[in-house]
Amino acid sequence: MSEQENVTMLSESNLQTAAKKKPKGRLKKISPLLWATVIVPTVCSLVYFSVMASDQYTSESSFVVRSARQQGTVSGLGALLQNTGFTRSQDDIYTVQEYMRSRTALDELKKQIPVRTYYEEKGDLFSRFNPFGLTGSDEEFYQYYLGKVNINLDAVSGISVLHVRSFDAAESKKINEALLKKGEELINRLNDRARKDTVSFAEKNVAVAEERVKETADNLMNYRTENGIFDLKEQSGVQMGLVSKLQDELIVIQTQLDQVRAVTPDNPQIPGLIAREKSLRKEISQQMRLISGKGDGSIAGKAAEYQRLFIENELAEKQLAATMASLEQAKSEADQQQLYLEVISKPSKPDVALYPKRFYNILATFVIGLILYGILSLLTASVREHKN
Numbered sequence: 001m002s003e004q005e006n007v008t009m010l011s012e013s014n015l016q017t018a019a020k021k022k023p024k025g026r027l028k029k030i031s032p033l034l035w036a037t038v039i040v041p042t043v044c045s046l047v048y049f050s051v052m053a054s055d056q057y058t059s060e061s062s063f064v065v066r067s068a069r070q071q072g073t074v075s076g077l078g079a080l081l082q083n084t085g086f087t088r089s090q091d092d093i094y095t096v097q098e099y100m101r102s103r104t105a106l107d108e109l110k111k112q113i114p115v116r117t118y119y120e121e122k123g124d125l126f127s128r129f130n131p132f133g134l135t136g137s138d139e140e141f142y143q144y145y146l147g148k149v150n151i152n153l154d155a156v157s158g159i160s161v162l163h164v165r166s167f168d169a170a171e172s173k174k175i176n177e178a179l180l181k182k183g184e185e186l187i188n189r190l191n192d193r194a195r196k197d198t199v200s201f202a203e204k205n206v207a208v209a210e211e212r213v214k215e216t217a218d219n220l221m222n223y224r225t226e227n228g229i230f231d232l233k234e235q236s237g238v239q240m241g242l243v244s245k246l247q248d249e250l251i252v253i254q255t256q257l258d259q260v261r262a263v264t265p266d267n268p269q270i271p272g273l274i275a276r277e278k279s280l281r282k283e284i285s286q287q288m289r290l291i292s293g294k295g296d297g298s299i300a301g302k303a304a305e306y307q308r309l310f311i312e313n314e315l316a317e318k319q320l321a322a323t324m325a326s327l328e329q330a331k332s333e334a335d336q337q338q339l340y341l342e343v344i345s346k347p348s349k350p351d352v353a354l355y356p357k358r359f360y361n362i363l364a365t366f367v368i369g370l371i372l373y374g375i376l377s378l379l380t381a382s383v384r385e386h387k388n
Contacts, residue, residue, distance in 0.1 A: 004075055038372075041365050046362050053126075054123045056173060057349060058350055059348055060163055060347070061348070062162070064157075067338055106142060118327075119141075123167045127356075167199060172346045177347045195338075203327060212320070222304075249280055253280060256273060
């Protein structure tokens, strides 16, 4: 073999060796920081979201809470909205939302469907609840459950959208339906409570008014019995009529006495007429004292107390009539349901898993890693420059 061929073979061998060593040199040039912040997390994210991550299905439904239309004086847009027969009940919407996401609703849900089993036995190692079979307290599951149930409210339309996410489409729909049913049960309980409170309050008012009527009637009856009065107005009218008759008779006697004295002064009828005149005057005086005397036994003395008792009884009867009318109105309003939970769209059974967002999560891991790498690189360079 010639010397030129040997040189050629050595050159080719050196080139091959250099080619083999070149990639290793490039790999060595990759910063450990880049490995730690970008490459390894991105590869792990790629493997997890591409192979391991379980599909999660979201069931969606929408509902609105409305109240019965309240009659009142409205104008403009309010009148147009009331023509539909119902108005939104914003405060009760928040009440229903909070209840659906509450621990109480979850506890009631567990009695109907095995909610915890849905999230413990399905899903990948990083998505399921209590993957290693540890204690898994109710508080921990409740916090996990809150991440699977979401309610969004459109403040303009008042429509709430309920999203329930699990590892099975049918189970997501089942949980969504159960939560809507729990919301309706809450509305019914609120209606029943309001109905009972309204009627109970009206019935208490009626009972108080009835007791007041009985009390005033007893007082008036006792006063009448003690003072011999049935109807003060009628009795005073009778007394005045009697006095009027006595006065008429007195006038007749006086006229007759004057005539007898004028004709026959010694007439034996004169003493009788004089006696009758005195008797009438005494009777009239006595009747007038009974009517307008200063003592408590006179009709005038009894009138003030009698009138007070009579007015109290009359007012109590009017109050009783008013409270009974209020009770009837309360019962009539109670017969009408005050709040309604109307389901606009029923819970859906998803056929496509919307979660996890695989490409988005992988890309987000890569971008966040790059940002973290850039920040740490700047900090490292700044520290090195400070040391130098």
